[in-house]
Amino acid sequence: MKVLLVRHAETEWNQRGIIQGHKDSPLTVRGAQETAALLAALASYPIACVYASPLGRAWQMGQALAGHFDCPLVAHTALKEQAFGHYEGMPSAQLRDEYPYEAEALFAKDAAFCPPGGESLAHASQRIIDFIQQQQQTAAHQTLCIVTHGQVSQGVLALLKEGNIDNFSRYAQPNASYSVFEMTEGQCITLRWGIATHLRTLTLHK
Structure with missing residues (x-):
């Protein structure tokens, strides 16, 4: 089974550096441009x-992809972003100023760290890994696209690449970027991650 792991396009809170988690915000103009660039980049995949x-920003990307490829679109709660609990709606700069230890643990150091009222990255990432492995049982010879979120993608990619989540902060996945991997018997056998070459022109003209 081949999987394309896609991050949603830029939102207003992404642009302003506000922690989203299970909350949402509208796409920016750039986000719409990123979506169009991604559709063109993935045109050759069956x-x-x-x-x-089901969070709005990811669902919009899912709608665009499913419409482009004329294929089914399915929402699944397992694919949500990590729940950041009480930090949702807070600027990340404020979190770093007021709670530097927690911010470092959350974004760089400790996948087991659980934000107050939220969930750990380790837990959030594992629910997506479980979902991917379940799909392999029914779609072993197909190409699937999974649309999810930035923080949790890092944990998933670390698990697929290294077999553990410790180095999750290495696996940044920019808005509207994608990763490609193949699964055989529940194991990832190839992986290209954080592909964003289709966004270069947009970056130059931001």
Whole structure:
């Protein structure tokens, strides 16, 4: 089974550096441009189905992809972003100023750290890994697209690449970037991650 792991396009809170988690914000103008660039970049993939987080920003990307490829679109709660609990709606700069230890643990050091009222990255990432492995049982020879979120993608990619989540901060996945991997018997056998070459022109003209 081949999987394309896609991050949603830029939102207003992404642009302003506000922690989203299970909260949402509208796409920016740039986000719409990123979506169009991603659709063009993925044109050669024979995507059979798109699975998306039901959170608005990911669902919009899922709708665009499913419409482009004329394939089914399925929402699944397992694909949601990590829940950041009480930190949701807070500027990340404020979190770093007021709670520097917690901010470092959350974004760089400790996948087991659980924000107050939220969930750990380790837990959030494992629910997506479990979802991917479940799909392999019914779609072993298909190409699937999974639309999810930035923080949790880092944990998933670390688990697929290294077999553990410790180095999750290495696996940044920019808005509207994608990763490609193949799964055989529940194991990842190839992986290209954080592909964003289709966004270069947009970056130059931001």
